[in-house]
Amino acid sequence: MTDPSLVLLRRRPDLAALAAFPFDFDLDRAEHGEEVHLASGAALEPIAGDDTGGTFFLCGGNAVLYADSEGGAGLLADSVTDALDIVVGLPAWRDLMGPDPGPEEIRELEDGMRTSYAPDLDARRTELRTALGLPARSPAELVARLHAALLRTDPDHLLLNSQELLAYELLDRLPRHPERSIGPVRREVVRASLIRRLDDTGPDPEQLGQLGRDLEQIGEYAQAARAQRGFLSLQNSAWDRAAAGQVLARRERSAGDLAAAGRTLARVRTAIGLDSPAPPPPHEQRTLDLGAAGEPPAPDTSAEEWHRRGLGRMITEEHLELVLAAIAAGETGLARDAMAHAHDLLALIAKQFRQSLGDLPARAKWAVARLPQV
Incomplete structure (x- = not known):
């Protein structure tokens, strides 16, 4: 009314x-x-x-x-x-x-x-x-x-x-006191507290990681993804970037941002050496060329064994889940692209990891096969 x-x-x-x-x-x-x-x-x-x-x-x-x-x-x-x-x-x-x-x-x-x-x-x-x-x-x-x-x-x-998911600050300057209640804390109270804590958290990977897990647990996937983006930006090795990226893609997919999940998985594939990184823009390349000459940095080999360890399974699983989510959302191009990469990943990961995926690969494959021909 x-x-x-x-x-x-x-x-x-x-x-x-x-x-x-x-x-x-x-x-x-x-x-x-x-x-x-x-x-x-x-x-x-x-x-x-x-x-x-x-x-x-x-x-x-x-x-x-x-x-x-x-x-x-x-x-x-x-x-x-x-x-x-x-x-x-x-x-x-x-x-x-x-x-x-x-x-x-x-x-x-x-x-x-x-x-x-x-x-x-x-x-x-x-x-x-x-x-x-x-x-x-x-x-x-x-x-x-x-x-x-x-x-x-x-x-x-x-x-x-809505764009950055940052909370508006409280308008007033009134003192607040913790509420005392016998019953459990309402889920909405936890959500508001976690979001405001995330806004106040600086480049602290431990805090960002914990906040992301807590937000994901209560179903705040978009905010959990925001925490994970901060966490990912602080990772130095290829292995850590791939592991953090896989988690970020899962949260973005759960939040319904399938395009972002696809872009994140592309970064994951770059981290494990499957995709070549995009070349920097010309102006950035010129800046790099002006740097002092010296020994090239040692190659990052931390992710070389990704396909023989659990990380390979999780990355493959996330590609397959994205396939199904994209088809459900009508994003057929994204579904086909994710399935192509999932096919390559399935051929590379260890046999026991392929088996542990159960019928997920078959479901994704047949879902793509039933799509109208382009």
Whole structure:
């Protein structure tokens, strides 16, 4: 059910204009500067914006989340009506997200608005409150409502940048205390905590590896893949790069990013010596040529025995799994390419590893054979 206050603003341009100025809830600015989504997977709809580039989002059809243009986000209220209650009754709310703002601070902020650009602030507030049926709450009550909502941002309203999967920082500066509960910790709490920890983790392979495993265990495959990309970038030997790449491809496939999984497996094949690395761009080649002459580095032979060890089985298995996933997704070109490489891998790995794959090679082979001829 659509919030009645939002319906009214959309039907009444005069009220929408009043909400836009001076209360900075502008329906005409209902867009965000970058693609975002909720970590929970709930629906996210931009409904308004402000003159700073911030956006008000409707989450799951009810709650209102505000995201600023600098990577911060926070839950504002449990409905559009409640959000407007705060925005109209507390127009300086963005400056009141620290602990214990006093009535004098609120009064000074609003006096500044009256002096600078909204001398009729109080009259406009009364007009909009009356039209929307909003009660005349005290500033102290509104601040308490705002802070209570902000403290509930995590875990259900954790906002992510869709391209890099980085979490938006908490919008407020309120102190948080660990919740004490008798029951088990909710899965959503664990997810939010792990994602924020990943954002704060630097080039630490041990931490990245553990976070990736933890995220994969709770089904956060895209975030687990992000952790693994960082882990892979820190590997120095061909063997370690191949092993880390195989894990990354699995997580990318599980996240549904099949094209990325295919590219990662190409890097794995390069690491074990099956594919030649792509030549560097001309400008990079010139830079390399200008380096000081010296002895060439010793060849990396760490992955020479990949086909005689378990790594070969895992790499082959991931190619075969990608074949089946690509066919299910209608990516026939990717499926055929992965099957061609899987055929080569099956011919190279030890017999016991081929046998341990069970019927997976046959299923992948027949799935490709049933594809329409090109």
